[in-house]
Amino acid sequence: MIKITNLNKVFNQNTKKEFYALKDINIKIQTSSCVILKGVSGSGKSTLLSILGALSKPSSGDVIIHEDSIAKLPDLHSSAFRARNLGFIFQSYNLFNELNVEENISIPLVPLGFNQKEINEKVEFALKLANIEHKKDETVSNLSGGEKQRTAIARALVNNPDIILCDEPTANLDSVNSLKFIDVMRKLKELNKTIIIATHDPIFDNLDFVDDIINIKDGYILE
């Protein structure tokens, strides 16, 4: 379970430009559920997602994932936590454009101590799961938006994480590719992954596999 308690995130604290991105957030997300964080641009949903992913630290409050507090973890531990438990899918894919699909997908496995054979097996599995196997030798810069998205999904799945975090995953996709993305998420839900998607896309509004929609506005959770 993921438990967020009294979470605040303040930028430029104690200056004239002080800005509250998140205010007093309290959420519980059940394991293997799919949750949508919904809100307009600047509402704070991406900030919340990056705190959940240990990519940034909260100003106050706590985030407990699998009974471990990740809010104040030192770098070495938060990196290890990300590498073993989390998979990220970013709006702008965040891939290495010079590398090919297979090489991009293997990046999260490098610090985990696997040998090359194990890496190859895991990458092969992720390629199949994200349905991008046919493009594995293609350089990322030559891929379409949808293919880049599937490469990013494969990279997020390669370390077999329990939690998948998606930040505006359909923002750069057309409707066909958006639906394909939703199919992959449905498949992941069936594999008992916990999925958290930060989006303002209405395509996620009435999906059967979505367990909860949390609306965020100006850093607050709307009841």
Place this chain on the structure above:
Amino acid sequence: MRTSTFLNFLFLLIYKHKSKHIAISLISILIVFLISSVLFISSSIQKEVFQTLDAQSDFVVQKINSGKIVNTPNYWIDDFRDINGISNIQERVYGQYFFEPSKKYFTIVGIDLFEEATNKNINLLLKKLNISEFLSKDSMIIGNGVNEVFKKFHYFDDYSFKLHNREVKKVSIFKSLPKDANIIANDLIIMDIFLAKKILNIQEDESTDIVLNVPNELEQSNIKIELILKHLDIRVIQKDDIKKAYENLYNYKGGIFLILFIIVMITFGLILYQRYTMISSSDKKEIGILRAVGWSIKDVIKLKISETFIIAFISFLIGVIIAYIYVYFLNAPILSNIFLGFGNLENRVSYTPNIDFSTIITLFLFFIIPFISAVLIPTWKIAVIEPSESMK
């Protein structure tokens, strides 16, 4: 992290980022090549010059008249023989001869073929020389540069020197010196002492200067004073003073070498500063992505240091290898002229390898430490900020 997996990824990244590395690598290769070439040339010249100096006499004595160096009277030799501790005292005859057709100067050196010379190199030459054949007619041994000039003007067998009284003196070319003697003997013409005096218009009872040895090094300063006391119009030059002068000129820590080093190091510093300030947004994003997918700050820094080290090491190695080929196989065209001078004869020297490995290692450290620092510091600065920020 498994080393083999890490290295696989490291080399993959270097290969894929080759276009990013190529500019800094080329500049680094050029800088290392320049510094290494200068070091190789300076150490070779220094070795050659010191070997030559070692073969020279301990003291050179010249006569000064109204502040000008004039020919030295030979009776001084007898005066100096009275001083205890002096050995191998000899007259020396040499001077410059203007070769009109090419507007170049040659250096004529006269040697006494029947006396053991104080110069070890000339002794070696005399041992190999068939003196009776050499003296059967007026003959000369010429340096490689002189040989080239003579050939250019079709003087293959002999040349007629112009004398002061408008007469000419025909001298046959006995042989030319080997090319490996070019650093010091390129413009030399060696001939019998009496013939040299005739061509250089030096009276029979005079010489250009007088040389002598003082085997006991501890006595050298005392003997210098005694020599000065013998004649007031005297100039005494000690071999050690010449050595020091050459050391200052050709040592990499002094003279033009130091200026070259400073210029190159400043250029290198500017390039590194540019690299330091120009860690691009793509680098920033790359570090952010690595951190986001589970790489720790330590892992990212290890990757960047290794990447930079490999680039710097390969650049250094290539730079040194090219410099070695340039100096020892191609005889350092262009750069060689800077050190040996453009003047007078074109000197095609061949350098003997004389590499000081401690200097190479020092150069490597001076190169690699700033190079890595220029990448490490900005990388660390980016790596410690939150990945969500660096990916923006």
